[in-house]
Amino acid sequence: MEQLFDDLDDFGSFDDVVSGNVRDPFPELARLRREEPVQRIEGSSMPGEAGLPVFIVYRFEEAQQMLRDNETFSSAGVIAAFGPVLGDGVMLGMDEPVHGRLRALISNAFSQKSLARFQDELVARVGDELIDAFAANGKADLVKEFTFTYPSRIIAGLLGLPEEDYPQFQRWSISLLSWIVNPERGLAASAALVEYYRPILEARRAEPRDDLISLLAAAEIDGSKLADEEIFSFLRLLLPAGVETTYRSLGNLLFALLSDPAQLDAVRNDRSLLPQAIEEGVRWNPPLLTITRVATRDTELGGVPIPAGASVMPMLGAANRQEDRWPDPDRFDIFREPRSSLGWGYGVHVCLGMHLARLEMRTAVNLLLDRLPNLRMDPDGDDPHIRGQIFRSPTSLPVLFDPR
Ligand code: HEM
Numbered sequence: 001m002e003q004l005f006d007d008l009d010d011f012g013s014f015d016d017v018v019s020g021n022v023r024d025p026f027p028e029l030a031r032l033r034r035e036e037p038v039q040r041i042e043g044s045s046m047p048g049e050a051g052l053p054v055f056i057v058y059r060f061e062e063a064q065q066m067l068r069d070n071e072t073f074s075s076a077g078v079i080a081a082f083g084p085v086l087g088d089g090v091m092l093g094m095d096e097p098v099h100g101r102l103r104a105l106i107s108n109a110f111s112q113k114s115l116a117r118f119q120d121e122l123v124a125r126v127g128d129e130l131i132d133a134f135a136a137n138g139k140a141d142l143v144k145e146f147t148f149t150y151p152s153r154i155i156a157g158l159l160g161l162p163e164e165d166y167p168q169f170q171r172w173s174i175s176l177l178s179w180i181v182n183p184e185r186g187l188a189a190s191a192a193l194v195e196y197y198r199p200i201l202e203a204r205r206a207e208p209r210d211d212l213i214s215l216l217a218a219a220e221i222d223g224s225k226l227a228d229e230e231i232f233s234f235l236r237l238l239l240p241a242g243v244e245t246t247y248r249s250l251g252n253l254l255f256a257l258l259s260d261p262a263q264l265d266a267v268r269n270d271r272s273l274l275p276q277a278i279e280e281g282v283r284w285n286p287p288l289l290t291i292t293r294v295a296t297r298d299t300e301l302g303g304v305p306i307p308a309g310a311s312v313m314p315m316l317g318a319a320n321r322q323e324d325r326w327p328d329p330d331r332f333d334i335f336r337e338p339r340s341s342l343g344w345g346y347g348v349h350v351c352l353g354m355h356l357a358r359l360e361m362r363t364a365v366n367l368l369l370d371r372l373p374n375l376r377m378d379p380d381g382d383d384p385h386i387r388g389q390i391f392r393s394p395t396s397l398p399v400l401f402d403p404r
Pocket of ligand 1: 238243246249282287291343344345346348356357
């Protein structure tokens with residue numbers, strides 16, 4: 001456990017470097033959305049071709065338009081940025097038709113139907129075990145003691161990894177996630193993960209079990225199967241795509257509810273409100289404020305010319321607070337009229353894991369409310385707040401409850 005907490009602090013320093021201590025980037029994003037909806041920034045060192053400007057897209061309509069046009073706006077920049085740690089076969093950075101083939105082979109495993117059977121035997125079990133460790137204390141920091149570990153244990157369980165490997169798996173996850181600040185350690189973790197997965201993949205090929213690695217090994221469409229390297233890329237992608245996002249989103253949702261006792265009570269008393277609370281959380285503070293594309297040809301967006309090779313970044317966090325789509329957009333309001341946001345992305349790369357993420361968040365909030373009576377923010381806590389300019393999540397979630 002000691003080791004895990006060392007690594008958690010380490011992950012905090014990753015946050016410090018990547019996100020800085022930015023509490024509220026939204027007023028500035030709103031100003032840019034109004035004044036420079038497609039913003040041109042000269043001479044940035046972002047992915048894309050060196051020396052070309054970078055474009056940031058703030059309005060919902062243009063962001064959606066570019067994500068729909070995946071021929072003009074390629075995802076290949078992701079490979080330039082993350083290929084070394086995730087492998088060149090990573091679907092997030094592929095374009096059509098290669099991406100479509102990969103996605104079709106993998107998506108079955110992530111359908112709502114395939115996931116339903118994991119709800120009790122895995123997702124709720126992991127949640128219960130984590131709560132067991134602090135339910136008698138009457139207080140907890142839900143970031144340290146719950147949200148941070150929960151999704152990585154669930155992914156490990158979905159993959160069918162042996163439980164004794166979980167602590168090691170979590171350390172590799174953190175090293176991989178923080179590779180931008182510590183490339184050497186990230187690359188080492190990436191290589192170690194492939195060596196770790198290799199014999200497991202072989203064993204599941206020989207003797208399939210009821211887990212995700214067996215499903216990936218067996219997936220087949222028209223005689224085409226996933227190559228080992230494609231499987232290893234996908235398994236590594238699951239860490240940033242499936243662990244980090246869910247950890248952050250669940251934290252944001254809990255922060256929002258705990259900061260607003262009336263809405264927390266509404267959910268506590270009527271759990272059918274949870275799905276809309278989850279979508280509102282992902283709109284209001286998506287875990288990832290921006291994603292990235294590269295223009296494959298000279299084009300234009302919202303009247304602004306964009307040269308081939310330039311990076312173009314839809315600012316999901318700005319699009320999600322556009323006042324003509326969501327009145328009083330800065331307010332977290334589970335009762336607002338539902339409208340789809342860009343928090344899950346849009347187009348061919350739209351989040352593959354959204355059903356899993358929703359299941360995880362729903363189960364977590366249900367369990368926390370069921371098992372921790374009178375759950376509330378600790379008024380003497382250490383000034384918890386959501387922070388970050390790229391990734392967003394709360395620094396801590398100090399809570400009180402009636403001990404059991
Ligand atoms: C609340 C939690 C989550 C949020 C907000 C989220 C958000 C996103 C976004 C914005 C994208 C699009 C990226 C792009 O277009 O460049 C994406 C893609 C993806 N997500 Fe999620 N995600 C979440 C949870 C998960 C989980 C739990 C998994 C899997 C276990 C997952 C797996 C993926 C994968 C594999 C892709 C790439 C899909 C593709 O390239 O076709 N995500 N996600």
